[in-house]
Amino acid sequence: MGVVAVILALGFAVWREIATSPDHCVQRSLSAYYYTPVRPVFVGALLAIGFAMIVMWGMTWREDAALNLAGLLLMVVALVPTLDANYCSLPKAIRKTVPDTETKEIADNALIKANAEAVSRSFTALLFVVALILLLTAVAGVVMMSRPSSTIHGPTNAALIGYAVTWGLAAAAWVFYFVIYQDADNPHSAFNHKVHSWSANLAVAFIILAVVFAALHKAHGNEPARTKWVWFYGLVAATMVLAAVVIKGGDHLDLFSGWVDDHATFLLEAILIALLGVFWTLQTIDRRAKGAPRY
Structure with missing residues (x-):
């Protein structure tokens, strides 16, 4: 339930920032709260959620692989900030006006320069740790596979292939x-x-895949109550996809107006993080009596 607690903390911090702003202004994206007093909670929450996704075992190697990659990408999202940060700092009368190219370039360059050292320290630390983990994982895999098969109970061939692809993709991402x-x-x-x-878009895609794989695992299981869990996980996955398609698609096609048009990204991010909390709660209830999976 730690992940759910972190999501609630992030939601409360963002709500508090909105409630105490002079005109209750809402940033155009959740990521833009990196530039507000919410920054420590925003960065810490994404790092904690990303870490939990990596270390927690999925019930199948497919689900585990999707969570591993999503967790890695969320850490990048936390440490490399968005450049969409000027909305609530502008006077209310001109927030909806589109800045000219030169003005936007000056603002972007100022943000990049102001955060360059922080991004450098944190991002290089992430690269170092991920490289070390990939190296140790490769060495451990070689050592394990070199042992006589009679002395260990190794993973299935499908799982071996899955993890080879997973860590291969992680290595490619690092490069x-x-x-x-x-x-x-x-x-x-x-x-x-x-x-x-x-990184944010790919992380969302892998999270949705993890939920889909959880639903498929239930669909092929032998548990008496599996049908309801297929529906639960399937509904969460379908809602995630529907929200992404409707909000992002509508935004690109200029179907929205007013507040929704200005805050489409914030709305989508808030919905997806809330649904991630729902998924994690369902997992906690569903798997509370189960140990580590074997595959």
Whole structure:
């Protein structure tokens, strides 16, 4: 239930910031609260949730793999801030106006410069730790596989393939982040402008996959009450997908107006994090009497 508590803490901190702002202004994205007094809770919450996703075992290797990758990506989202941070700092009368290219470039460059040292320290620390974990995982895998099969109860072939793909993707992500970070000093680089959004979108995709895999696991199980859990997990996954399609699609097609148009990203992020809390609560109830899975 620690993950649910962290989500509640983040929600309360954001609500408190909105309630105490002069005109109850809501940022255009949840990530924009990085630049408010909510920053310690925002960063800490994403790091804690990401860490929990990695260390907690999914009931199948597919679910576990999706959670591992989602957790890694959420940590990147926490440490590399968005550049959409000026909404509530602007006078209310001009918040909806689109800044000219030069003004936006100046604002973006100022944000990048102001946070460069913090991003450098935290992101390089993450790269170092992930590289160390990948190395140790590879060594442990080689040692385990080199032992006589009669002395250990190893994973199934399907799980071996799954984890090879999982850690291969994690290694590829590390290489990608390492290479793209080399251009971090350039204010126009993809690292400063794209890494946050790319990582957030992929993290959401892997979270949805994890929920889908949980539903599929229940669908193929032998438990008497499995049907209701298929419906529970399936409903959470379907709601996540529906929210992403409707809100993001509507935003790109200019179907919304007013507050929803200005805060489509915030609305979607809030819904998805709330549904993640629902999923984790369902897992806690469903799996409270089970030990570590074997596959």
